[in-house]
Amino acid sequence: MTTTTPLVDSRVIGLAHYAARAVLERVLARHGVTFQQSVTLRLASVADGPLERERLTDDVVASLKIAAAEAHDTIEELIAARLLAPEPPSHVRITDTGRELYETSSAETGAIAARIYAGIPTEDRAVAGRVLTLVTERANAELATSER
Secondary structure (H helix, E strand, C coil), X not given: CCCCXXXXXXXXXXXXXXXXXXXXXXXXXXXXXXXXXXXXXXXXXXXXXXXXXXXXXXXXXXXXXCCHHHHHHHHHHHHHCCCEEEECCCEEEECHHHHHHHHHHHHHHHHHHHHHHCCCCHHHHHHHHHHHXXXXXXXXXXXXXXXX
C-alpha cells in the first residue's frame, strides 16, 4: 500500500492549523491565556508604543475573523488581567507583565515550533509560505466581496 501526499487544500490547511493551534493552546493554558488573548497581546507587543484601541480592535478582527465586539471583549479581558493598560484618551499599551508573558510563551512555543519544523527543507517551507500567503489573500478578497 502506498501513501500519497495530498495536494494542499482547505482540509489539509485546516488540519495543520488546528494541530498547531492545539499545541499553542496547551502552552497558553499554563499561563492562563486564551488563543484570542495571545493574538491580541502579540499585536500590542510588536507595536512601537501605545495603540489606538480601535486600531487594535481592527487588527484583531482582521487576524482572527471575529466580530468587533468579541475583539473589544478580549481587549477588556487583557486590561482586567493587567496585561494591557489603558492610555487616555483612547489608546492601550502592553504592560511589563504582559510583555513578560508574551516573551515567555513565545519562547516556549518557539522551542516547540523548532521541533515541529526540524528537517523540513527551507525551500519547501518557502513554497508553502508562498502558497499559504496566496490562499490567505484570495480568501480575504472573497470575504471582502461577500461583506459588500
